[in-house]
Amino acid sequence: MSELRDLLRMRWARLQRQISYSDGPALTFLVALALALIIAGRLAEDVVPQTSVVFAMVLASLWLGPRTLPWFVIFCLVGVVYLAAYTPDISTVTVVRVLITFAIGLLIIVTSFRRMRLGVAGPRGESMFVDLRDRIARQGAIPTLPAEWHVESASRAAGGTSFGGDFIVASRSTDGSTLELIVVDVSGKGIEAGTRSLLLSGAFGGLASAVAADSFLGDANTYLLRQEWTEGFATAIHLHLSLATGDFELRKAGHPPAVWLHAGSGRWSVLDSDGPVLGLIPGATFETVRGTLMPDDALVMFTDGLVETVDRDIASGIDKLAGRAQMLLPSGYERGARRLIDDLSSSNDDGALVLVHRRPPYAAARR
Structure with a gap:
């Protein structure tokens, strides 16, 4: 019985590590969130603005690794273009919103390329440095x-x-x-x-x-x-x-x-x-x-x-x-x-x- 309990504990710890260091669960959630925001922006543009997709991109910059993050940002920007294309009256304000969203997306992509040398997302890299600091202590x-x-x-x-x-x-x-x-x-x-x-x-x-x-x-x-x-x-x-x-x-x-x-x-x-x-x-x-x-x-x-x-x-x-x-x-x-x-x-x-x-x-x- 104890051997079975130890085996289950090891499997659970391994699953936790895989969830922690894999982009899979976070990516699934973020894609679903981005799609929900894009659909909501298409059906209720007066309630959900086009710039709401920025929220999903910011979360992605915190959770996703540098190899996955640029593709997710591109996916979100394509959604912004889709929403702008179906806007009845494209005003100057709409153009400015789209440009600001693209600027934020570009900034996130550039940041991800800088993180590429480390190979981990921002919080994970920070946790590595915290661990190193604690080891010095x-x-x-x-x-x-x-x-x-x-x-x-x-x-x-x-x-x-x-x-x-x-x-x-x-x-x-x-x-x-x-x-x-x-x-x-x-x-x-x-x-x-x-x-x-x-x-x-x-x-x-x-x-x-x-x-x-x-x-x-x-x-x-x-x-x-x-x-x-x-x-x-x-x-x-x-x-x-x-x-x-x-x-x-x-x-x-x-x-x-x-x-x-x-x-x-x-x-x-x-x-x-x-x-x-x-x-x-x-x-x-x-x-x-x-x-x-x-x-x-x-x-x-x-x-x-x-x-x-x-x-x-x-x-x-x-x-x-x-x-x-x-x-x-x-x-x-x-x-x-x-x-x-x-x-x-x-x-x-x-x-x-x-x-x-x-x-x-x-x-x-x-x-």
């Missing part, structure tokens, strides 16, 4: 960590779009002992950098879990060089953190340095290291900075969109970010990444930030 999702550790990430794209050139990759080792955090800034900003960040987020996510920490940036640099992009460079900062001891290794490639907030002294320090931008120099090497996060210490990694503006240099921006981060210590670092990026990010540039906090024993015990 999942790459930066922080895995489940021991109660001792609190890690947050936040990002914002230029212009308020969903795609940007800054992204975050987070990966925990199979045995759960270490955490890899990478903040990447792809050349460009907003939508123009979105396509490259889509590709790099998947590639860097795979590298983070497949190669040793000390070779990640080198392998990422080799990967970018192989792409041979005109604007194929990116900056990155990579944190390799031991969840048991708090020991970390930090490497960066042409990226702004991380800020280390010391709970014991109440001060902060900049963790800077040498390393060229990814995708420019073959065989590049990257300096390693090592340290140990003590209880209540915090580490902040970010992109230049948060600390550098046209009227502020990067050093002043880092000072401002570190000061805002220190103000989080009395109230706690919960939602600290989002608060920092809301305070510091600019609408003209992408921004991404990761906040790592090692909770003191008494706070971790309450978790």
